[in-house]
Amino acid sequence: MVRKEKILIELKNELIEKIDGLTYENAEETSKEVQAFFDVVQGIRKLSFEAKNVINEKIKETEDEPKIETKEIITEEPTPDNVGNIGKSFTFHRKLCGGIIPNLDGGYFIPEKMTRDMNLEDGDSLKIIDEKIIHNNETKYSFEILEKSKTVNNKRIEIPFCKVDIEAGEYVVNESLSGFIKLDEVPYTLILQERDKHRLRLKKGDIVDVAFYENNPSKVRVIWKHDIKDHPTITEEEKKLQYKHQYDKNSAEKAEKNYPVSLELFHNKKILIIGGENRHADYRNAFDELPIELEMIKGTEETKRLQSAIKRADIVTIVIGEARHRASVAAVQFCKDTQKPFDTTHENGIQSVLLCTEKAIRKGIKQRLIECVG
Template identity: 30%
Template sequence: MDARQMFKETKKTLTELIEQATLVDFDKCEEGYVKTLSLWKALRDYEKWAESLFLKAPDPGSELAHMDTENKEVPEQAPAKEIRPSYVFERKLKGGCLPKLNHALLTEELVRNLDLKNGDLLYAEPKEGTYGSQPIYWYEVAERRERKMPFQRVGLGFCPVEAVGNFLVVCKSYETGELIRFNEVSMELMLQDNDIRDYSLREGDLVDIAYWENAPERPRVVYKHPVPKEADMVKTVSRKHKDRIEEETRVAEPDLTLEGKVILVVGNDAEPEKCREYFTRQGAEMLWADSKFSGNRLSGLIRKADAVVYLLRITGHGGMTLTKRLCKEYEVPFVPTWSLGASSLLAVAEEAVC
């Protein structure tokens, strides 16, 4: 029973009690009348409290409401705001996806344009048409909230493609200005056949690559930079873009200052004449040694050298201990590397003597 119903019932009871009263015993009604008034005051206070909490809208026709001359208006509530679903973006080596939206794929170009990071939230609105069997979406960034991945994605930009034998590799990045290293050792990253085919790669191209920090031996090419010809560049490229390309072209042929230096290269292979030719062009003399040489023969070559470059890919770690110890004894810089390309060896040698 609510407050208004209780008020009506007690009013009815009090009315019957008054009608039964006589001139002789009317004082018997006094106690019931006082208790009823106290109850009515309590009911009125409760009604006001309920209205203040919007538990019940005030009834203008209520007799209790007329006991208080002021009726309070209930403010209008604002309409509920529409909630747009958002989806967590998962970064891949190349492009990314939305796992909670049927693994909807985002191209590398789109990821770059939106500057997406792993963990960002995206809105996805369906568009007309499909790509194969996959629906197409229009994407918008809902919230930036980069999240760390189980294995960090390593991205390197402006890497020149080099030919080593029948393979295409990258060994440095002009974006960082440094050689590519893994566990402090410089190394070449061999490009995959499908990337070479898809991007029509050849020696001299500039590419961006990416790999997982725990698997650098499996890099992916994510972008190939256009390198316009000088004649076309003068006509069609802005001055700012032209300056950047000229700088890249200048860096692509590094000026290594090895003139007058003697570099010993240690590797279990026939003497590489191509490498010797590269060093000669820079004014340096290249010596070649096999890690299986005797200690006396190896120490004689190390004493003549200004730096020693140790080729891990074709030599392994077998003779490295002796070579490294002799270099330390004669205070000759020792640099191990996984690289085999001639230009890469030049860069490693320059780093060792500087």
């Protein structure tokens, strides 16, 4: 049943967000909420639903989306029974929240978390590397990026690290870490939708990422809620991390921002950074502020040394753009084989690496939680 599967996907996404936000302080409350999710799933399983169009059910904002001509990259036509899709490639279409592969299973939805974990962008070519039939004959796929898109979707606008406020009873955002939000150089207040407010349990002071289509800011969506402590205002945050690097004017001409990370997660961790050799000194300066042990390697080392470094670490961060392709693939595979928490980034900036490391730590926490439950 398509509608049942849609509800299940939404519930799984919210469950992942709950586990991501787990701390010692909220462990008891989170445990009750997680159990409530399973109770809801058991109740829905017994109900009957009328099947509807897959794409309309999975991507509700398509009615507000500008129509863009795209070409699908398909090595073979997908088979009706979903068997034998491994090795086939498809084009990823970025939506306001998450994305979709239209020509796979009638519209295969990729949630926002997976989109972020893989650093997916509109037009990326993805190859299926694994497929599993799970409950109710639903197929779950694993992907790798075959080719990054060379074009930019300027119709979709994303503003990261916005502060939630309340004005006249409405939940709104009107400033981010970059300053006040402006459209056409005029300050603009984005009114958040009720469904996002309830789905993410938003409150005043929360830090979120929002997205909307260029000509339709009234349909803004909250696509991510960051797990940080409450602060009086964004500009008054007393962060321990105060780094800024100005890129060469001939490149992007943009400065790194003070993106928030949960400092307590880094405590006493042994962290390995693979790649990003030309920024190793900057990483050392940044991570010196944290209570961790840091090791960095180029990513060009022989296999035995690479594996030994991974074994010594608690957490592995791989800078894909700077590590040799072969080395990055070998590192990813060895981390998977040894169940070592890791994450990857295509950016070599300090804050990109910090955020990537934080993601890897959270993956490790989730992995241990699943092992305890299982």
